[in-house]
Amino acid sequence: RKEVEQDPGPFNVPEGATVAFNCTYSNSASQSFFWYRQDCRKEPKLLMSVYSSGNEDGRFTAQLNRASQYISLLIRDSKLSDSATYLCAVFYGGSQGNLIFGKGTKLSVKP
Amino acid sequence: SQTIHQWPATLVQPVGSPLSLECTVEGTSNPNLYWYRQAAGRGLQLLFYSVGIGQISSEVPQNLSASRPQDRQFILSSKKLLLSDSGFYLCAWSASLDSVGYEQYFGPGTRLTVT
Numbered sequence: 001r002k003e004v005e006q007d008p009g010p011f012n013v014p015e016g017a018t019v020a021f022n023c024t025y026s027n028s029a030s031q032s033f034f035w036y037r038q039d040c041r042k043e044p045k046l047l048m049s050v051y052s053s054g055n056e057d058g059r060f061t062a063q064l065n066r067a068s069q070y071i072s073l074l075i076r077d078s079k080l081s082d083s084a085t086y087l088c089a090v091f092y093g094g095s096q097g098n099l100i101f102g103k104g105t106k107l108s109v110k111p
Numbered sequence: 112s113q114t115i116h117q118w119p120a121t122l123v124q125p126v127g128s129p130l131s132l133e134c135t136v137e138g139t140s141n142p143n144l145y146w147y148r149q150a151a152g153r154g155l156q157l158l159f160y161s162v163g164i165g166q167i168s169s170e171v172p173q174n175l176s177a178s179r180p181q182d183r184q185f186i187l188s189s190k191k192l193l194l195s196d197s198g199f200y201l202c203a204w205s206a207s208l209d210s211v212g213y214e215q216y217f218g219p220g221t222r223l224t225v226t
Contacts, residue, residue, distance in 0.1 A: 046214055087155070091213040
């Protein structure tokens with residue numbers, strides 16, 4: 001049973017486009033949510049944390065919908081440098097702080 | 112600021128050989144530490160986590176083991192590598208859970224190829 005699911009993509013968009021990814025999770029008790037960015041053959045890097053209804057950082061907006069159990073990541077005015085794989089992660093609680101990661105959504109921004 | 116180191120960056124090992132990957136964290140005390148594996152085209156698989164020195168929890172049965180000999184040092188080992196052990200091994204840390212936030216921060220990873 002998959003606990004965190006993402007559309008694998010790839011999402012191919014032109015520069016300047018707005019693109020949105022969704023991530024669904026199965027455990028309604030989930031407390032915290034994260035988006036990571038992973039470039040090819042590199043480690044994941046934390047992009048945004050989502051603890052309440054949402055978070056915004058420049059061109060990036062993360063939104064949480066607890067009723068439907070999904071989080072979304074919106075990227076406005078896409079840049080070539082936004083091309084990467086975006087991983088969703090969910091914290092389910094417990095003393096060890098484990099995160100459950102989705103498999104990622106690949107984004108390719110074209111000129 | 113906190114930094115996390117892993118070495119080696121790349122490793123090619125024959126089947127049946129031993130393995131030792133090291134991870135160290137600087138700039139924080141009593142972190143939670145994690146070992147993940149990411150196989151080609153697949154998601155992150157949590158292998159081990161540790162909430163303190165000598166405390167290791169395993170998430171999946173395998174021929175790998177982990178140790179935490181010091182507060183900020185985490186080691187991944189194997190006595191005999193299998194072909195299926197090939198992958199991208201990532202170490203991560205997070206603050207201990209008496210603080211707010213559960214973000215994990217990853218090291219640069221070790222790319223292991225078992226031949």
